[in-house]
Amino acid sequence: MVDAGNLFATIVAGIGIGAIYALIAMGFSLIYKVTGVLNFAQGQLALVGAYFVAIFAAPSIVWFVPSGSVAGLGGIGALVATILVGILLGILLERAIFRFFIGEPVLSVIIVTLALGGIFSGFIRFLVGPNFRAYPASILPDWNVPLPLGAEISGPFAIGVVLSLAVVIALMLFFRYTVTGSILRAAASDQQAAMALGVSIERTIIIAWTLSIAITAIGGILLAMANGGAGFNIETTGIIIFVAVVFGGLDSVPGAFIGAIVVGLLQELGTFYVEPIVGPGFGPVLPLIFLLFIIVVLPYGLFGTERIERI
Amino acid sequence: MPCGEYFTDYGSRMGLFRWRTQRIALALALPIPFLLPFVLGGGTVSLLSKIYIFAIAVLGLNVILGYAGEIVLAQGAFMAIGAYSTSRMLGTGAGLLPSMVIGGLVAAGVAVAFGLPAFRVKGFYIAISTLALQFIAEWFFLNDKATFIHGGVQQSIPVDVGLIGGFVSVSSRTDIYFVALVSMLLFAMLSLNLSRTGIGRSFRAVHENDLAAAVLGINVFQNKLLAFAIGGFMIGFSGGLYAIWIGFLDPGFFTIELTLEHYVMLLFGGLGRVWGALLGVAVVSFLLDYLRNFFTAYAGDATALIPVIFGAVIIIVLAVEPKGVLAALGQLKEYLRKWPYAY
Numbered sequence: 269m270v271d272a273g274n275l276f277a278t279i280v281a282g283i284g285i286g287a288i289y290a291l292i293a294m295g296f297s298l299i300y301k302v303t304g305v306l307n308f309a310q311g312q313l314a315l316v317g318a319y320f321v322a323i324f325a326a327p328s329i330v331w332f333v334p335s336g337s338v339a340g341l342g343g344i345g346a347l348v349a350t351i352l353v354g355i356l357l358g359i360l361l362e363r364a365i366f367r368f369f370i371g372e373p374v375l376s377v378i379i380v381t382l383a384l385g386g387i388f389s390g391f392i393r394f395l396v397g398p399n400f401r402a403y404p405a406s407i408l409p410d411w412n413v414p415l416p417l418g419a420e421i422s423g424p425f426a427i428g429v430v431l432s433l434a435v436v437i438a439l440m441l442f443f444r445y446t447v448t449g450s451i452l453r454a455a456a457s458d459q460q461a462a463m464a465l466g467v468s469i470e471r472t473i474i475i476a477w478t479l480s481i482a483i484t485a486i487g488g489i490l491l492a493m494a495n496g497g498a499g500f501n502i503e504t505t506g507i508i509i510f511v512a513v514v515f516g517g518l519d520s521v522p523g524a525f526i527g528a529i530v531v532g533l534l535q536e537l538g539t540f541y542v543e544p545i546v547g548p549g550f551g552p553v554l555p556l557i558f559l560l561f562i563i564v565v566l567p568y569g570l571f572g573t574e575r576i577e578r579i
Numbered sequence: 580m581p582c583g584e585y586f587t588d589y590g591s592r593m594g595l596f597r598w599r600t601q602r603i604a605l606a607l608a609l610p611i612p613f614l615l616p617f618v619l620g621g622g623t624v625s626l627l628s629k630i631y632i633f634a635i636a637v638l639g640l641n642v643i644l645g646y647a648g649e650i651v652l653a654q655g656a657f658m659a660i661g662a663y664s665t666s667r668m669l670g671t672g673a674g675l676l677p678s679m680v681i682g683g684l685v686a687a688g689v690a691v692a693f694g695l696p697a698f699r700v701k702g703f704y705i706a707i708s709t710l711a712l713q714f715i716a717e718w719f720f721l722n723d724k725a726t727f728i729h730g731g732v733q734q735s736i737p738v739d740v741g742l743i744g745g746f747v748s749v750s751s752r753t754d755i756y757f758v759a760l761v762s763m764l765l766f767a768m769l770s771l772n773l774s775r776t777g778i779g780r781s782f783r784a785v786h787e788n789d790l791a792a793a794v795l796g797i798n799v800f801q802n803k804l805l806a807f808a809i810g811g812f813m814i815g816f817s818g819g820l821y822a823i824w825i826g827f828l829d830p831g832f833f834t835i836e837l838t839l840e841h842y843v844m845l846l847f848g849g850l851g852r853v854w855g856a857l858l859g860v861a862v863v864s865f866l867l868d869y870l871r872n873f874f875t876a877y878a879g880d881a882t883a884l885i886p887v888i889f890g891a892v893i894i895i896v897l898a899v900e901p902k903g904v905l906a907a908l909g910q911l912k913e914y915l916r917k918w919p920y921a922y
């Protein structure tokens with residue numbers, strides 16, 4: 269009944285989408301590791317990345333720009349401009365908001381990020397309307413990589429696999445072997461001791477936010493490419509990547525990577541094998557059920573640090 | 580000791596009405612909401628009913644988030660569960676009140692089930708597990724194959740239902756107004772009294788520091804589950820009322836945006852305070868109504884800006900006055916009471 273070719277194709281698709289989730293999930297755990305902020309706006313940040321590429325490529329989709337008055341950037345230009353916007357956004361967020369919430373209870377920070385999520389998605393909706401925006405053909409990868417057993421992996425997924433592997437290795441090397449990386453690690457483990465040794469906490473927070481948002485934006489862009497354009501369904505990846513980071517253990521970057529691959533596999537297997545039985549849309553729900561299981565059985569995840577509390 | 584008026588014994592400190600002014604104000608103000616439907620137009624009465632209904636839900640959120648300190652991101656799911664259960668019970672001819680109670684109980688059951696991870700974890704994990712509940716519930720209520728459980732993705736509520744069984748028919752907007760008003764008053768009394776009892780104090784102890792509470796002999800897990808049950812019941816009950824108020828059920832009414840809206844209301848008014856919750860719901864509802872009318876009149880696409888305004892309000896309130904507008908008003912009141920000879 270279970271056809272080997274189908275199963276292999278589903279697994280490949282799962283790894284592909286998992287690799288893209290991995291980028292967004294690594295953005296989350298990077299920011300949690302360094303600043304302790306649990307970012308509930310991660311899905312919306314991916315959404316911002318996806319829509320800004322569409323906006324830069326064709327500015328007239330914004331309602332107040334008359335069509336044809338501003339020439340769109342080319343494909344590569346739009347991608348670069350979006351990543352620049354992401355970096356600026358990181359600096360802005362730290363300067364304007366998160367600076368005021370250092371040392372506040374975790375509840376406040378969670379609610380602030382929730383509110384930020386509302387702001388991002390509302391603002392994008394205000395700019396371009398609630399509709400799906402197709403990417404211009406020039407930035408859509410239209411090639412496939414053939415694999416054995418008749419399966420193939422489409423362009424965006426292939427880029428996602430390569431990029432997320434590169435990012436996870438680069439981040440691990442960065443944290444281990446560079447001076448900035450050790451500064452970030454020092455700030456993560458004890459902010460006050462790091463400050464006493466002359467580390468500028470503000471700068472480390474800015475570096476963490478810009479890195480995180482840039483990675484997340486790339487994830488969002490790839491997700492949009494896989495769909496052929498930007499749509500508001502990207503928002504819901506926010507909740508799915510939580511499964512990945514909880515499974516991996518919140519503050520571990522490689523953990524987030526492995527967790528995201530597992531989540532992608534679960535989602536695709538759920539879509540392909542369980543959905544015909546229980547009804548449409550079950551694919552993304554299966555990881556959420558897995559999440560509840562993980563929270564009860566393995567709350568610190570695969571590689572998470574177990575926190576010891578004192579009164 | 581700084582100047583001011585002080586209580587001299589515990590009884591007067593913990594009384595529901597602590598000053599004579601409060602008794603007089605209550606006696607004068609309580610009839611007003613009961614007379615309003617005879618004075619105001621239909622639109623305002625409808626908006627006021629919605630405020631009472633949301634007030635119940637926000638009071639429920641206040642029990643879980645404000646008293647027990649657990650972040651619950653499933654307002655929409657709980658209200659949907661309450662609404663669909665109420666609709667199903669109405670079909671059996673049980674009457675409005677028993678249906679809404681059953682709706683509340685089902686929501687409470689689901690809330691407790693999703694609060695079970697509180698045995699091992701807290702804070703962020705509870706927030707995520709309830710957020711997962713929100714998405715699972717949206718999928719479930721949109722799923723045609725589960726019709727035998729929820730009774731249909733879209734349903735219309737009968738216009739004329741009895742309050743209990745077939746007695747006391749509730750048919751007009753004014754009837755719904757009175758049902759919502761009385762329920763809101765009852766639940767407000769319940770929450771006010773809850774914060775004065777031992778249960779409320781255990782909740783607050785768990786909120787402040789659950790490890791310390793556990794050391795002091797409070798059963799943290801049991802108290803968290805109790806908070807989930809009480810809050811879930813209130814939110815489910817208000818979901819049933821909301822279904823009656825709209826007269827139509829659709830999963831689109833119970834999305835994550837509803838959760839965000841309720842958070843704005845609670846945080847704006849003041850977390851952990853009944854009066855703050857009521858004030859927040861009223862102010863934010865009127866503001867929202869005004870904004871919707873304004874945006875639809877002048878700029879069609881700009882209704883998408885409402886979440887942006889909400890988000891900005893949340894962030895500013897949390898940064899400037901984390902205890903909400905009610906705390907700021909309290910400070911103003913203290914200042915005026917001592918004026919001009921404060922020392």
